[in-house]
Structure formats: C-alpha cells, structure tokens
Amino acid sequence: MDRLLDRIHCADCIEWLGRIDEPFADLVFADPPFNIGYQYDLYQDRVHSDAYVAWTREWMAQCIRVLKPHGSFYIAIGDDYAAQVRLIGEELGLTLRNWIIWHYTFGQQTKAKFARAHTHIFYFVHDAKHFTFNDSAVRVPSDRQLIYNDRRADGRGKLPDDVWNQYPRVCGTFKERCGWHPCQMPEILLARIISVSTKPEDIVLDPFVGSGTTAVTAKKLGRRFVGLDISETYVENARKRVSEVDVETASRTEEDLFDSGLRCQEILELQRLYVEIGINAAAILNHPTLLQLYARQFSIRMNNGKEYQPGDLVACLKELTTWVSKKQKVSSHLQSYSSVRL
Ligand SMILES: C[S@@+](CC[C@H](N)C(=O)[O-])C[C@H]1O[C@@H](n2cnc3c(N)ncnc32)[C@H](O)[C@@H]1O
Incomplete structure (x- = not known):
C-alpha cells in the first residue's frame, strides 16, 4: 500500500478501490459530481436518477470497504440526492454523527425561487463508539468569552455547531482559486474535517479529488493521502498543486506568507481560526x-506542546488582512472587544 500513498491517481474510483484488498483509510472525504449538469472536462454530470443512485451506492460501498474500522466518512452532496445518500449510508452500515449544512452566499440571482446557498455534508463513522474526534482542534471562542465577558466561560472555547457558514466558496477573486476546475472546495473547510477526524500520519482518501484540495490540505497538515480522479487533466494539475506545497513554509501561491516564520500547517490553521x-x-x-x-x-488547537504568544502570530495576521478577499466578509463585534477578559 505504501507505494500508493501521497499520490493522486488517474482512475475510476470504483475500479481502483475494487483492486485494494485491505482497509487503509482513516478518513474518506468524498465530493462526488451532484448529477446537476455541471461542466466537467470528461465526466457527464447528468444521468438518469436511478443510474446515479445505483452508482452512488457502488462508490460508497467501495469506500467503506477500504475504510478502517475506526474511520470516518464525510460526503458532500446537493439537495437533489441528499436523502438517498443518507439512507444508503445507513443501509451500508454507517452511523451518522452529524448532518452538516455548509452555508455560503455567492451572489446567485434567481427569478422564481429562493437562491440555493448550501451543500449538505454527511459525517458518518464506521463504528458508532470508536472514532477519532479531536475536539480541541476545532474549538472556537464562545460568545461568553468574546462578547459577554462571562467568568463562567470554558477557557478552551466551545465546539462549533453543525451549520458551517464561515467558509465562502472559492470565488474567482480568491488567491486560492486554481481556475481550471469548476468546483474547487476551500482548504480551510477540509482543514476542519481533517484536523478533527485524523491524527498526524493518518491516511485520507478522496475518491473524487478534482482540483486536489483534500490532498493539498492533508499534506499541509502532516497527513498521508490518496486522491483519485478520472480526468487526466485534473490529475495532472492537481499533482502540480500538491507539489507546490512546501510543508516547511507556505504553498508557493501564498508567497506573501513566507516571511511570517510559521510552518505551512501553522499558517493554514491560523487562516482557519481567523475565518472561523x-x-x-x-x-x-x-x-x-x-x-x-x-x-x-x-495553542489549544495546535496541541503541539507549544504555547504561542501574540508576537508569534502578528506577522501572519498582518498578511491575512490582504489574504481575505473583500467578498469574504469577516464580520465584526467591534463594540464588545474592550470587554474581552482572559
Ligand atoms: C465535485 S468534483 C470534486 C471537487 C473537489 N472536491 C475539489 O475541491 O476540487 C468531482 C470530481 O469527480 C471526478 N469524477 C467523476 N467520476 C469519477 C469516477 N468514477 N472516479 C473518480 N473521479 C470521478 C470528476 O472528474 C470531478 O473532478
């Protein structure tokens, strides 16, 4: 198996996974085509719904076959097939832990109905009792800490809820945008999932890796990965994107963050905390x-024995003022900051 790791393979995921005979993945993240007529270079994203559901069952079964007993399985899916995916997951023996709504706004105009602004993310596990959930990696400061200056606040922060509305879609104006794939996911969203559901060196599988977001994020966070896609062009470009990640610094596309003195993983996690x-x-x-x-x-999130001081983060935070595009609204509770108590 080792020779297949940390690589993106050009393959049909059902065929490729069908040839693997042992569970290897600690986490599967799957963002399949939604069967809504998206323009991919190769894949035809509009088939009969019965065929789509049968295909969904097949690739989900293959992913479960290679998922380790204590593994987690996240699936992003649109409204049209969310109900089916949830039921197939149950039929195939998974336990649903959260039905997450990823909410975003991207200025879509509709004429006769409400604009669609969310994607479902199912968080399943193989074993209902045994799984990895690193709560400290995803805790956020609570309103009690940030706004109300409440002494009863848990100093570790609180766990976020299941509506994720902090992560904008990767729009054309974003530096992160690769430009050659129609539905690139944000790295910080993958970072939340990978950080909470895996340990360093664990293996992350993405059967529909597309622009390579999952692989890039896994590499930045010190996890191993396997990415699959049927498109040669996407695979070639995604491999290049992964190769540009230098774990000691930032990715080359984020060269303005090079001088912050932080490692790649720290920069990504700082970006995520900032947006969250x-x-x-x-x-x-x-x-x-x-x-x-x-x-x-x-420091709580990184959990690496180091107590970060404000001075360690200042250079990177300064760069983040330009990293966040003007479209990416960072709301402000400015009035209440003066009352923040530590
Ligand atoms: C929604 S996109 C994934 C986007 C990805 N999450 C990202 O951040 O870039 C779905 C991808 O699945 C690929 N695909 C479609 N059918 C496939 C199959 N049978 N096996 C592997 N990949 C497939 C498409 O080429 C497309 O790149």
Whole structure:
C-alpha cells in the first residue's frame, strides 16, 4: 500500500478501490459530481436518477470497504440526492454523527425561487463508539468569552455547531482559486474535517479529488493521502498543486506568507481560526486582549506542546488582512472587544 500513498491517481474510483484488498483509510472525504449538469472536462454530470443512485451506492460501498474500522466518512452532496445518500449510508452500515449544512452566499440571482446557498455534508463513522474526534482542534471562542465577558466561560472555547457558514466558496477573486476546475472546495473547510477526524500520519482518501484540495490540505497538515480522479487533466494539475506545497513554509501561491516564520500547517490553521472567529485582522491586532485570546485558542488547537504568544502570530495576521478577499466578509463585534477578559 505504501507505494500508493501521497499520490493522486488517474482512475475510476470504483475500479481502483475494487483492486485494494485491505482497509487503509482513516478518513474518506468524498465530493462526488451532484448529477446537476455541471461542466466537467470528461465526466457527464447528468444521468438518469436511478443510474446515479445505483452508482452512488457502488462508490460508497467501495469506500467503506477500504475504510478502517475506526474511520470516518464525510460526503458532500446537493439537495437533489441528499436523502438517498443518507439512507444508503445507513443501509451500508454507517452511523451518522452529524448532518452538516455548509452555508455560503455567492451572489446567485434567481427569478422564481429562493437562491440555493448550501451543500449538505454527511459525517458518518464506521463504528458508532470508536472514532477519532479531536475536539480541541476545532474549538472556537464562545460568545461568553468574546462578547459577554462571562467568568463562567470554558477557557478552551466551545465546539462549533453543525451549520458551517464561515467558509465562502472559492470565488474567482480568491488567491486560492486554481481556475481550471469548476468546483474547487476551500482548504480551510477540509482543514476542519481533517484536523478533527485524523491524527498526524493518518491516511485520507478522496475518491473524487478534482482540483486536489483534500490532498493539498492533508499534506499541509502532516497527513498521508490518496486522491483519485478520472480526468487526466485534473490529475495532472492537481499533482502540480500538491507539489507546490512546501510543508516547511507556505504553498508557493501564498508567497506573501513566507516571511511570517510559521510552518505551512501553522499558517493554514491560523487562516482557519481567523475565518472561523470572524473578526477583522486589523481589529485583532489593535486589541491586545483579543490578540491574546486568539493566540491561546491557536495553542489549544495546535496541541503541539507549544504555547504561542501574540508576537508569534502578528506577522501572519498582518498578511491575512490582504489574504481575505473583500467578498469574504469577516464580520465584526467591534463594540464588545474592550470587554474581552482572559
Ligand atoms: C465535485 S468534483 C470534486 C471537487 C473537489 N472536491 C475539489 O475541491 O476540487 C468531482 C470530481 O469527480 C471526478 N469524477 C467523476 N467520476 C469519477 C469516477 N468514477 N472516479 C473518480 N473521479 C470521478 C470528476 O472528474 C470531478 O473532478
């Protein structure tokens, strides 16, 4: 198996996984075509719904076959087939832990119905009792800490809820956008999933790797990965994207973050915390108590024995003021910062 790891393979996922005879994946993240007529270079994203559901059952069964007994399985899916995926998961013996809604706005205009602004993400596990869930990796400061200055606040922060509305889709104006794939997922969304459901060196499988987001994120976070896609062009481009990640620094496309002195994993996790907290970098930098709270939450998340100080994060936070596109709204609770207590 080892020779297949940390690579993106050009293959039909059902065939490729069918040739593997032992469970190897600690986490599967799957973002299949939604059967809604998206324009991929090779795959025809509109087939009869019976055929689509039968195909879904097949690839899900193959993923489960290679998922380790304590593994987790996340599936992103649109409205049209969410109900079927949820039922197939149950039929195939998975336990649903969360039905996550990834909510985003991207300015879509509709004429006669409400604009669609979400994707479902099912969080299944193989074994209902035994699985990895690193809660400290995903905790966020609570309103009690950030706004109400409440002494009863849990100093570790709180677990986020199951509606994820902090992660915008990767729009054309984003530096992260690769431009050659129609539905690139944000790295910070994958970072939440990989950080909470795997340990360092664990293996992440993405059977529909597309632009390579899962592989890039796994590499940045020190996890092993296997990515599959049927398109030679996407595979070639995704391999290049992965090769540009330098785990010691940032990816070359984020060269402005090179000088922050932080490692690649730290930069990605700092970006994620920044977006999840939803407070403008300038405001954080101007409020010592808020900056300290930020550094403390970051230390809790990294859980690497290091106690990060505000000074360790300042250079990177300054760069993040430009990293976040103007479309990516970072809301502000500015009025309440003065009352933040540590
Ligand atoms: C929704 S996209 C995945 C996007 C990906 N999450 C990202 O961030 O870039 C689905 C991908 O599945 C690929 N695909 C379609 N059928 C496949 C199959 N049978 N095996 C492997 N890949 C397939 C398509 O080429 C497409 O790139």
